[in-house]
Amino acid sequence: MQNKYIEFTNILKNKELKSTPQRVAMLGILEQKGHADIETIYDEIKKDFVSISLATVYKNVNTLLDAGIIQEIKIPQRKSRYEIAKHKHSHFVCEKCGEVYDIDEPKRLDVELPEGFEPKESSVMIMGVCKKCH
Structure with missing residues (x-):
């Protein structure tokens, strides 16, 4: 460590x-x-820093996000998750247990954009049931 x-x-x-x-x-x-x-971050960090407030955790998460050190995973109808920023990848989210898994980026997306649209970035999230919950 x-x-x-x-x-x-x-x-x-x-x-x-x-x-x-x-x-x-x-x-x-x-x-x-x-x-x-x-x-979860708050519950874990309180084990070592008992006086830390939830507001301090939020503030530091936002600071780390702004700096690009961590990234937010926005999941429909669930709380956002955070991860250390790393190579471009997608996510699989289990609808039953809520676990988030990193998956490789799709090699190709067949998406037809309206005329004049210029894509800059894309994000893929696949929702389903993981093998533990299946």
Whole structure:
């Protein structure tokens, strides 16, 4: 974990953010969980930082989002999840258990855009039932 601590500290410094123990811990939680909502991050970080407030967690999540260190996964009818920003990928979300899985980007999307539209970015989320819940 010491190597991860140094890695997270460097990531924060490279984005010109103060490397606080709380921010490093939040990145550690996301590294361990893969995908986590605000409440999960808060519950986990309170184990080590008992006086941290939910507002502080929200503030730091937004700071990390703005810096591009983490990214938000918006899931219809569910709480957003957060993950450490990494290579471009898509997500599969289980409708039963709510688990979020990283999947490879589709190789090709057959989408016809209206005339004059210029795509900049796309995001794919597949909803279904995972193998644990099937």
